[in-house]
Amino acid sequence: MKKIVVLGAGYAGLKTVVALQKKVRGQAQITLVDQNDYHYEATDLHEVASGNLPASKITYPIQDVLNSETTTFIQDRVVKVDPATKTVKLTHHDDLTYDYCVMALGFVSENFGIKGATENSLPMASVEEAKAIHEHLVNKMKDYQRTQDKNDLKIIICGAGFTGIELAGALADAKRRLAKIAGVDPSQISITLVDAASRLLPMFDDKLANYGVNLLKKLDIKIVSEALISEIQPGLVLYKKKGEDDDAQLHDVAANTIIWTTGVSGSPVVSDSDLPARRGRVMDTDHLTAPDDDDLYMVGDVAAVMPPDGKRPYPTTAQIALSMANYAAKDIAARVKGGQRPGKYTYKSLGTVASVGNTRAFGVAMGGHYRGYPASFIKKMIMNKSLFETGGVKELMAKGRFDLYH
Numbered sequence: 001m002k003k004i005v006v007l008g009a010g011y012a013g014l015k016t017v018v019a020l021q022k023k024v025r026g027q028a029q030i031t032l033v034d035q036n037d038y039h040y041e042a043t044d045l046h047e048v049a050s051g052n053l054p055a056s057k058i059t060y061p062i063q064d065v066l067n068s069e070t071t072t073f074i075q076d077r078v079v080k081v082d083p084a085t086k087t088v089k090l091t092h093h094d095d096l097t098y099d100y101c102v103m104a105l106g107f108v109s110e111n112f113g114i115k116g117a118t119e120n121s122l123p124m125a126s127v128e129e130a131k132a133i134h135e136h137l138v139n140k141m142k143d144y145q146r147t148q149d150k151n152d153l154k155i156i157i158c159g160a161g162f163t164g165i166e167l168a169g170a171l172a173d174a175k176r177r178l179a180k181i182a183g184v185d186p187s188q189i190s191i192t193l194v195d196a197a198s199r200l201l202p203m204f205d206d207k208l209a210n211y212g213v214n215l216l217k218k219l220d221i222k223i224v225s226e227a228l229i230s231e232i233q234p235g236l237v238l239y240k241k242k243g244e245d246d247d248a249q250l251h252d253v254a255a256n257t258i259i260w261t262t263g264v265s266g267s268p269v270v271s272d273s274d275l276p277a278r279r280g281r282v283m284d285t286d287h288l289t290a291p292d293d294d295d296l297y298m299v300g301d302v303a304a305v306m307p308p309d310g311k312r313p314y315p316t317t318a319q320i321a322l323s324m325a326n327y328a329a330k331d332i333a334a335r336v337k338g339g340q341r342p343g344k345y346t347y348k349s350l351g352t353v354a355s356v357g358n359t360r361a362f363g364v365a366m367g368g369h370y371r372g373y374p375a376s377f378i379k380k381m382i383m384n385k386s387l388f389e390t391g392g393v394k395e396l397m398a399k400g401r402f403d404l405y406h
């Protein structure tokens with residue numbers, strides 16, 4: 001019986017297992033490893049960070065979707081993979097050996113070596129980190145009652161990419177609740193996005209990007225653009241404006257909550273395993289395997305896949321992670337059964353929709369441009385589809401977003 005080891009139970013890993021279980025029953029044994037005993041919808045982390053949703057609403061037990069005849073679950077941290085001996089090293093369990101390994105360990109926050117970023121700002125790349133942000137915010141609001149320090153009411157988000165903007169929108173929705181804790185009017189809580197770009201939202205055309213920026217402004221979210229962050233000190237973001245001399249005096253913006261969403265890289269396990277990677281991402285072969293190792297599949301945020309134009313890899317998203325997982329499961333099943341392998345992996349994006357709070361969104365889906373409530377409706381449908389793909393009907397009914405009428 002073939003041994004398949006899947007590392008990570010996020011979108012890519014769990015979808016691989018769910019799809020494989022049906023295809024290789026009785027012909028292979030699957031072992032799934034994750035550091036948590038729950039799966040989480042990473043695309044909803046900002047809802048937990050803002051306190052708009054409890055962590056329980058974006059998580060479910062991994063065991064819920066496993067078939068115990070085919071799959072064994074191990075809760076542990078993966079340390080490294082040794083492709084030469086086909087071995088996976090875990091923190092607390094014995095080494096695992098495999099015929100096929102699927103690495104799907106996802107992303108971590110990337111600080112780009114900026115001084116003080118790790119020590120003085122809060123990342124948002126896991127449920128624990130999202131919960132820590134919310135706890136910090138609540139504490140700052142409580143502190144304000146005692147200190148009357150206006151910086152306790154200020155929130156800075158470093159990085160106005162997709163994640164930073166979705167977080168800012170969710171925090172705008174949370175203002176009323178946070179203000180109540182501080183005993184102030186919601187208008188006294190400020191949210192500032194700081195980003196190096198001159199033009200935000202590069203994934204959208206000018207019209208849609210302008211719509212997004214105006215939406216943020218309407219919600220009183222300040223945007224400091226063309227700001228090259230050089231250092232984070234406790235309660236202070238220091239930056240240089242684009243085009244300014246190296247020795248020009250730095251600008252600063254103060255807040256007692258500084259959240260870091262400038263970007264992500266693939267799991268550090270990738271470099272610890274000596275795999276050839278850039279920012280923790282391995283450039284996949286046509287069959288989504290690591291170069292020179294056809295038995296090690298790299299899927300989701302630990303992988304880079306080049307579109308046919310060969311210019312830049314596809315952005316890492318939950319959408320492509322699920323698509324890669326489907327392909328990997330099909331390819332592995334064909335090999336286990338000794339059948340013909342599928343042709344090379346191809347990907348077609350279904351679109352991108354950004355939420356700005358619970359009832360506002362904008363983006364492109366199914367070839368059309370959407371704004372406002374229709375976009376918000378589509379966004380929730382997309383999230384429900386992702387949830388259904390790993391969790392099936394049971395998790396969709398329990399955790400899906402059906403608050404569609406506002």
Ligand SMILES: Cc1cc2nc3c(=O)[nH]c(=O)nc-3n(C[C@H](O)[C@H](O)[C@H](O)COP(=O)(O)OP(=O)(O)OC[C@H]3O[C@@H](n4cnc5c(N)ncnc54)[C@H](O)[C@@H]3O)c2cc1C
Binds near residue numbers: 077079321
């Ligand atoms: C706020 C936010 C909003 C987003 N919005 C969207 C969106 O609207 N649409 C979209 O398509 N994408 C979105 N994304 C991106 C998307 O979430 C990621 O691309 C996706 O989660 C990647 O899936 P994955 O399976 O590779 O990794 P993950 O979902 O990160 O899963 C990785 C898994 O590996 C486990 N793990 C990690 N390290 C170890 C270890 N050493 N040992 C054991 N287990 C480990 C983790 O616990 C986790 O279960 C968003 C991301 C964020 C943060």
